[in-house]
Amino acid sequence: MRDVVIIGTGQTKFGEKWEKSLKALMAEAGVKAVKNSKIKGEEIDALYTGCMASGRLVGQEHIGALVADQVGLNPIPSTRVEAACASGGTALRTAYLSIKSGEHDLVVAGGGEKMGDVPTERVNYALGGAGDQETEIFNGATFAALYALMARKHMEKYGTTEKQLAEVSVKNHENGAKNPYAQYQREISVESVMNSPEIASPLKLFDCSPITDGAASVVLTTKEKAEEKGKDYIEIKASAQASDTLNLANRKSITEIKATQQASRKAYEQSGIKPEQVDFAEVHDCFTIAEILAMEDLGFYEKGEAAKAVEQGKTKLEGELPINPSGGLKAKGHPVGATGIAQAIEAYKQLTGKAKERQIENPKTALTHNIGGTGATAVVHMFQKPSKEE
Amino acid sequence: MQEAIPLNWRKYPERYRLEGTHCEECGQDFYPKKNICPNCRRKGKLEDKQMPREGKIISYSKVKASHKDFKDETPYYVALIELKNGVTIFSQVVDSLDNEVEIGAEVEKVFRKLNDKKYGVIAYSHKFRVKK
Numbered sequence: 001m002r003d004v005v006i007i008g009t010g011q012t013k014f015g016e017k018w019e020k021s022l023k024a025l026m027a028e029a030g031v032k033a034v035k036n037s038k039i040k041g042e043e044i045d046a047l048y049t050g051c052m053a054s055g056r057l058v059g060q061e062h063i064g065a066l067v068a069d070q071v072g073l074n075p076i077p078s079t080r081v082e083a084a085c086a087s088g089g090t091a092l093r094t095a096y097l098s099i100k101s102g103e104h105d106l107v108v109a110g111g112g113e114k115m116g117d118v119p120t121e122r123v124n125y126a127l128g129g130a131g132d133q134e135t136e137i138f139n140g141a142t143f144a145a146l147y148a149l150m151a152r153k154h155m156e157k158y159g160t161t162e163k164q165l166a167e168v169s170v171k172n173h174e175n176g177a178k179n180p181y182a183q184y185q186r187e188i189s190v191e192s193v194m195n196s197p198e199i200a201s202p203l204k205l206f207d208c209s210p211i212t213d214g215a216a217s218v219v220l221t222t223k224e225k226a227e228e229k230g231k232d233y234i235e236i237k238a239s240a241q242a243s244d245t246l247n248l249a250n251r252k253s254i255t256e257i258k259a260t261q262q263a264s265r266k267a268y269e270q271s272g273i274k275p276e277q278v279d280f281a282e283v284h285d286c287f288t289i290a291e292i293l294a295m296e297d298l299g300f301y302e303k304g305e306a307a308k309a310v311e312q313g314k315t316k317l318e319g320e321l322p323i324n325p326s327g328g329l330k331a332k333g334h335p336v337g338a339t340g341i342a343q344a345i346e347a348y349k350q351l352t353g354k355a356k357e358r359q360i361e362n363p364k365t366a367l368t369h370n371i372g373g374t375g376a377t378a379v380v381h382m383f384q385k386p387s388k389e390e
Numbered sequence: 391m392q393e394a395i396p397l398n399w400r401k402y403p404e405r406y407r408l409e410g411t412h413c414e415e416c417g418q419d420f421y422p423k424k425n426i427c428p429n430c431r432r433k434g435k436l437e438d439k440q441m442p443r444e445g446k447i448i449s450y451s452k453v454k455a456s457h458k459d460f461k462d463e464t465p466y467y468v469a470l471i472e473l474k475n476g477v478t479i480f481s482q483v484v485d486s487l488d489n490e491v492e493i494g495a496e497v498e499k500v501f502r503k504l505n506d507k508k509y510g511v512i513a514y515s516h517k518f519r520v521k522k
């Protein structure tokens with residue numbers, strides 16, 4: 001089967017983008033990615049766009065056609081992919097499969113969300129759609145509350161502390177401060193996290209990823225085509241996805257995310273790469289506890305050891321395993337549908353040596369991890385820099 | 391945003407009586423209701439069954455920022471509750487003091503108003519309280 005690669009990326013700055021509509025954000029990221037890839041519009045076979053809640057957030061559905069229209073690419077097929085907060089990751093995976101299968105040769109995978117056009121409680125309501133409407137949201141669940149239930153249990157079972165959770169946020173802000181596309185380009189202290197208002201105990205405001213507008217795009221093609229064009233590329237070594245119960249209550253354990261374990265196990269099998277060979281990872285830190293769970297469920301740390309590793313600085317940029325060099329969802333921002341794509345962009349920048357101030361020293365292998373809801377969908381991708389001897 | 395009345399009405403058995411399903415083949419209980427037993431698939435025999443009214447708190451959170459339908463009730467407690475038959479459900483915890491809501495606390499089901507804004511009728515649901 002053919003090898004699939006990413007040859008270019010584009011994104012908007014993440015944050016409050018009052019002046020731009022959803023379609024304008026998506027078009028901006030897409031056009032940047034196409035320019036960055038040095039391809040022509042006519043070469044694009046198809047578009048895949050991750051978007052979670054445009055219906056509730058801006059009253060617009062049919063995002064696939066909207067995007068193709070906005071960038072003047074009619075009549076190519078253009079499809080929206082939705083898997084809650086994992087919409088971007090599943091759009092990337094769908095694009096990957098379309099090339100892997102031989103159906104397409106060059107496609108654009110994008111994602112975006114416009115969250116700032118409605119009041120916060122409406123955003124909470126829209127994001128609630130990622131959980132189970134009938135048993136969770138109806139009874140008063142918010143997303144922070146569901147992750148808070150996981151956090152509380154993790155603290156009881158493994159002794160994880162609120163301060164250790166705060167350290168996740170502090171580390172991600174350190175990295176975000178070095179990312180010109182991040183929503184929050186400033187550092188914060190453990191005290192400011194600990195003293196931020198409680199949202200759903202034990203989670204506080206600065207344990208939560210923010211409300212963000214933004215879009216991101218990557219261009220995928222075959223390795224042969226990338227070589228022909230002589231453009232920097234990274235190889236997609238694995239693309240795996242798993243599902244679990246929509247509601248948290250029906251899981252056997254709430255201190256682990258089974259879908260992450262299953263998707264990553266498949267990804268390690270596909271790529272032949274072991275967790276200890278991964279040089280850095282972009283993981284889904286929608287809440288600080290989610291980064292701890294991801295570090296454990298991806299096989300980087302034993303259960304109960306991840307929080308300590310964060311506290312010891314092992315996941316900082318210069319640590320043994322940098323996690324979320326981009327700033328993660330917490331500092332970079334979390335325009336839901338864009339997140340899975342933005343993670344792949346960080347993989348591209350780091351592996352091609354273009355991450356500037358936050359560049360990790362000569363990384364070869366990256367992993368990205370995108371979650372939908374409380375873990376009902378998990379998507380894991382693995383990337384590698386092409387090896388010289390080939 | 392108001393939603394259609396049937397959307398609330400058809401859930402009465404699940405919400406009011408905690409009606410789930412029981413598989414006669416493997417003996418496991420499920421809540422919410424299943425259409426197919428995940429253990430037995432086609433061989434399973436599902437029938438409606440009321441879940442137990444008592445259980446214990448597995449994890450909890452005090453919600454201080456909620457979505458628009460619960461604006462007036464905030465703050466409130468939510469919890470995962472393991473019922474006597476081993477089924478875990480998500481519910482609110484009410485009529486209980488801060489120092490009573492803890493992991494392991496024994497709770498019992500009560501019937502409470504949930505929401506009067508969203509469904510065109512007053513929506514009721516199960517909630518739980520810590521046993522005194």
Ligand SMILES: [Zn+2]
Pocket residue numbers: 413414415416417418427428429430431434435
């Ligand atoms: Zn059965």
